[in-house]
Amino acid sequence: MRILFNYTITPVLCAALVIMAVVVVVKQQKIDDLSHRLVLAQKTAEARKVMVEEVRLLQKAKMSPVRTVTVTAYNPSTDQCDDDPLMAASMRKVRTGTIAVSRDLFDQGWVFGRKVRIEGLGIFEINDLMNKRYHQRIDIFMWDESQAREFGRKNIKAALLDI
Structure with a gap:
């Protein structure tokens, strides 16, 4: 009975570990994608701020x-x-x-x-x-x-x- 238990549980545990590893990889990819989007949003905001400042200076400047x-x-x-x-x-x-x-x-x-x-x-x-x-x-x-x-x-x- 013990041998049968090991043969049935071991593949199930291995499959569960593989599924958990895939889930972790997918979650990490989503985190990386969100981090990349955040960096792009920050750079876009900085660029807009610079453009607004430049327009303000040009309107004020001679x-x-x-x-x-x-x-x-x-x-x-x-x-x-x-x-x-x-x-x-x-x-x-x-x-x-x-x-x-x-x-x-x-x-x-x-x-x-x-x-x-x-x-x-x-x-x-x-x-x-x-x-x-x-x-x-x-x-x-x-x-x-x-x-x-x-x-x-x-x-x-x-x-x-x-x-």
């Missing part, structure tokens, strides 16, 4: 004449910056949403703290200066070097905002 400048990207490394790549020329920390401008633009009033609208990219704050060898140029700060390299070099319209 723009200087639009000019075409060379736009590149940089990240905090000593080969692209000076000895302290985390400190900008404005003596403030580097951060996302800021730019460095060439010295000729700086001399024309594109100074620290001013906002610049770059067509198709958004509104940025001037926080840093570029090397004196560059002219009519803006460098967008990015933390990720591969992202900065991928951005490359573009000729884009930009305007200094009076906010």
Whole structure:
């Protein structure tokens, strides 16, 4: 009787374990899907917030004449910056949403703290200066070097905002 019990119960227990494992996997997939949807919703909300802020600033701002400048990207490394790549020329920390401008633009009033609208990219704050060898140029700060390299070099319209 004991042997019969083992032969009938063991397959049932194995089947139950397999079913429970499948249920756990399906539940985990649902959790992963919901987590992914939450991340997408958060990113969408952040993007909307940025767009609303940009529209608010543009409605409030007076723009200087639009000019075409060379736009590149940089990240905090000593080969692209000076000895302290985390400190900008404005003596403030580097951060996302800021730019460095060439010295000729700086001399024309594109100074620290001013906002610049770059067509198709958004509104940025001037926080840093570029090397004196560059002219009519803006460098967008990015933390990720591969992202900065991928951005490359573009000729884009930009305007200094009076906010």
